Amino acid sequence: xxxxxxxxxxxxxxxxxxxxxxDLLINTxxxxxxxxxxxxxxxxxxQMGLVSVYRNLAVLQENDLVCMVFAPDGSAAYTxxxxxxxxxxxxxxxxxxxxFEGCEGFADLIQEIEAQTQFKVxxxxxxxxxxxxxxxxxxxxx
Amino acid sequence: xxxxxxxxxxxxxxxxxxxxxxDLLINTxxxxxxxxxxxxxxxxxxQMGLVSVYRNLAVLQENDLVCMVFAPDGSAAYTxxxxxxxxxxxxxxxxxxxxFEGCEGFADLIQEIEAQTQFKVxxxxxxxxxxxxxxxxxxxxx
DNA sequence: ATGCTTATTGAAAAATATTATCAATAAGGA
DNA sequence: TCCTTATTGATAATATTTTTCAATAAGCAT
Ligand SMILES: [Mn+2]
Ligand SMILES: [Mn+2]
Ligand SMILES: [Zn+2]
Ligand SMILES: [Zn+2]
Numbered sequence: 001x002x003x004x005x006x007x008x009x010x011x012x013x014x015x016x017x018x019x020x021x022x023d024l025l026i027n028t029x030x031x032x033x034x035x036x037x038x039x040x041x042x043x044x045x046x047q048m049g050l051v052s053v054y055r056n057l058a059v060l061q062e063n064d065l066v067c068m069v070f071a072p073d074g075s076a077a078y079t080x081x082x083x084x085x086x087x088x089x090x091x092x093x094x095x096x097x098x099x100f101e102g103c104e105g106f107a108d109l110i111q112e113i114e115a116q117t118q119f120k121v122x123x124x125x126x127x128x129x130x131x132x133x134x135x136x137x138x139x140x141x142x
Numbered sequence: 143x144x145x146x147x148x149x150x151x152x153x154x155x156x157x158x159x160x161x162x163x164x165d166l167l168i169n170t171x172x173x174x175x176x177x178x179x180x181x182x183x184x185x186x187x188x189q190m191g192l193v194s195v196y197r198n199l200a201v202l203q204e205n206d207l208v209c210m211v212f213a214p215d216g217s218a219a220y221t222x223x224x225x226x227x228x229x230x231x232x233x234x235x236x237x238x239x240x241x242f243e244g245c246e247g248f249a250d251l252i253q254e255i256e257a258q259t260q261f262k263v264x265x266x267x268x269x270x271x272x273x274x275x276x277x278x279x280x281x282x283x284x
Numbered sequence: 285a286t287g288c289t290t291a292t293t294g295a296a297a298a299a300t301a302t303t304a305t306c307a308a309t310a311a312g313g314a
Numbered sequence: 315t316c317c318t319t320a321t322t323g324a325t326a327a328t329a330t331t332t333t334t335c336a337a338t339a340a341g342c343a344t
Contacts, residue, residue, distance in 0.1 A: 012291080012292095013339085017293075034330085051296095052294075070267060074210070076216065089255055089263065098259035100255050100258060100259065102254065103251070105247060105250070108247070109245070113231055122272040123271040124270045124271065125269040128265070130261045130263040130265070132260070150312095158322095160321095177301085193303085193323070196302065288342085289340100289341095292338080292340085294336100296334085297334080298331105298334090300331070301328100303327080305326075306325090308321105308322080310319100310320090311319090314317080
């Protein structure tokens with residue numbers, strides 16, 4: 001199901017603002033901050049307020065149409081997509097973002113942690129940082 | 143080496159503010175936000191300004207005396223300790239925090255990710271969320 | 285196509301969170 | 315005890331996120 005129907009089925013309306021944001025995020029490799037999203041849309045002629053960017057990011061995130069990731073500096077950035085449980089690798093230079101699945105390998109680690117800490121583990125936060133293929137090239141000449 | 147010498151060796155001074163903050167964090171199981179640290183110290187008579195809390199958290203973090211963790215809502219919180227590479231489990235109810243090592247198991251996963259995404263992985267962000275032993279008890283009666 | 289209902293928007297302000305300035309203070313070595 | 319200078323508190327400045335509210339427009343029912 002495409003994102004429009006997904007939103008519609010959840011009772012939300014398809015607005016220009018949401019289309020612009022989704023188009024932008026879908027066509028952008030790098031994760032974008034709310035401010036960057038606002039600026040990018042303004043540059044392509046949109047009048048959308050920053051407030052609507054925040055509001056719609058919340059809506060889109062609730063409906064699993066965008067993912068929030070943590071930039072290396074700890075700030076939040078957003079990227080399109082995200083069906084099912086998955087995680088992200090972020091380029092620490094350009095914020096290029098890719099996703100991957102396969103954190104089942106945690107099962108053993110979780111058991112250890114639960115035994116050691118007496119916690120009951122229920123979820124996790126996982127991201128990898130590194131260099132995307134583009135930035136690896138540039139890195140060579142440093 | 144204790145935290146005072148660690149700071150001293152790095153050229154920092156041992157101040158009341160830093161002592162108060164370290165004492166508080168060392169004696170607190172739960173991760174605390176800058177605001178919570180400020181409030182807790184104020185309640186025990188300290189005049190320290192919130193600004194100094196921020197400043198000293200930065201210093202203490204640089205010197206590996208405190209760790210920053212992400213609360214379930216994405217906000218930053220701080221907890222004492224942290225020798226060497228390690229990660230944290232956070233109680234999503236009370237922010238109780240415990241640490242663990244042992245993310246070597248990532249080696250395989252990283253290889254897969256690098257193959258799939260063409261990224262060169264250089265670091266990671268990992269935290270587990272769950273319920274601490276205390277909160278597990280209370281959870282039963284919900 | 286037209287009107288109706290109400291979710292959504294933009295503008296503005298408010299609330300939070302974080303950082304910068306600067307004179308006064310105090311840590312630590314001489 | 316004195317000196318140097320890192321550190322502090324007070325204040326202001328930025329930056330980030332949320333709230334309010336009247337105007338607008340999406341989508342459904344005529
Ligand atoms: Mn995703
Ligand atoms: Mn730690
Ligand atoms: Zn890159
Ligand atoms: Zn707990």
